[in-house]
Amino acid sequence: MTDAPAFGVVGAGAWGTALAQTLARTGRPVRLWARDLTMVKILTARRENTRYLPGIPLLEGIEFTDRLSEVAEATDAILLVTPSHGLASVCRHLSPFLDPHHGVPLVVAAKGLDAESDRPLSDLVKDLIPAHPVAVLSGPNFAKEVAVGLPAATVIAARDVALASRLADLFSTANFRPYASSDPLGVELCGAFKNVLAIACGIAQGRHLGDNARAALITRGMAELTRLGKVMEVQTETLIGLSGLGDIVLTCNGLQSRNYTLGIALGEGLKLQDILAQRRSVAEGVYAAAALHRMALKAGVDMPIVAAVDSILTGHAGVEDVIAGLLARPLRRET
Incomplete structure (x- = not known):
């Protein structure tokens, strides 16, 4: 692994991979976590997500890992892009590796509710990882179009609108336009x-x-x-x-x-x-x-x-x- 990445992305499905691709277009290094080592080896060797986004070359600025400890090294933001029903488990495994004094923002990019409590996923993350600010990302975005760089807009929301605005600036590229919101x-x-x-x-x-x-x-x-x-x-x-x-x-x-x-x-x-x-x-x-x-x-x-x-x-x-x-x-x- 290289030095600490700017962004960590937890979840190598279609949407997680597309977001990693978008963040890599900012010119900052990205580390993408996949659940199993076999997937990591395929991603590293082929630089393509053959399972979820076949045929789309992945940028060199993306590294791949199956260790949450290496995603936790991200300096600017960590995006949580797992299915909603698996988010609690991921947070519990990620939390011990995070530095509570650094407080890197956690961005929930899954779209759903917690099936056990019917709560918003951001509330679930706040309960499990309380020392870190939490935002959400959601909008009219098909993963394949975002991955290849077609124009798209999205929303980044946080109760602290200054945090949402800062993340919108960090995630923005020529063809990916985030809008800040104070209504997560x-x-x-x-x-x-x-x-x-x-x-x-x-x-x-x-x-x-x-x-x-x-x-x-x-x-x-x-x-x-x-x-x-x-x-x-x-x-x-x-x-x-x-x-x-x-x-x-x-x-x-x-x-x-x-x-x-x-x-x-x-x-x-x-x-x-x-x-x-x-x-x-x-x-x-x-x-x-x-x-x-x-x-x-x-x-x-x-x-x-x-x-x-x-x-x-x-x-x-x-x-x-x-x-x-x-x-x-x-x-x-x-x-």
Whole structure:
């Protein structure tokens, strides 16, 4: 290993690799952690993530490791890009290697909620690694496009907006434009919700319900998100911004979306366990649907689309029955 990197990235899936590639374009060294040594050897030898981003050469400024202790040496920021259900374990293993006196910022780049507590992932990280400031990164970003350097914008949010602004400056490149936000809760709620809504839109596509139905789902989904956001006291600007409406537009319409294509497969009649068995990557909406449904019930917020997706994923209702139930809901004023 060379000297300490500026950035550490925990998670060598498609999104983690794409973010490492983007950070390397800043000219600062990056160290990317993969879970197993075999993956590290392939990444080092071929300079290509053959499993998740085949065909995209990785920049020389990226090093690869399977040791969290070497990622913990990062001086400017450590990005946590693991699936939401594995984040707690990673934090527990990473924490002993971090210097609490240095306090390098931790940036949560996973999109979901903690499945055990239904809390935002940034709260989970703060509890497990309290000595370090925490931010979140989320936006309308497909990993492949970011990895090859196509133009993209994202949001970096932290309660300390000065931290968010500093990280936005550090992560910025010619084609990657981060916007700072002081609303991490809103950004995380949007990141979790858009994946659930994408599954719903995929189901409609798989059932050949048409573009009108998808447009209606997106619009009524925004209404659900707005109701939840109001109760949770998040900023309206977040809901209609990059991490909210922007990411919903992308995820609910693009075939690069894992959640949208999972929904398509469900709509075509495939079983959830069979779909997941054929995939290497994680569709976070599968985990977020139940957490958001519980959150809505606890907050007293009506979120019928979220409830419908959760009932399909848990096997409590079939696709046809859920669609019929949504269409049979009483008519009401839009606002």
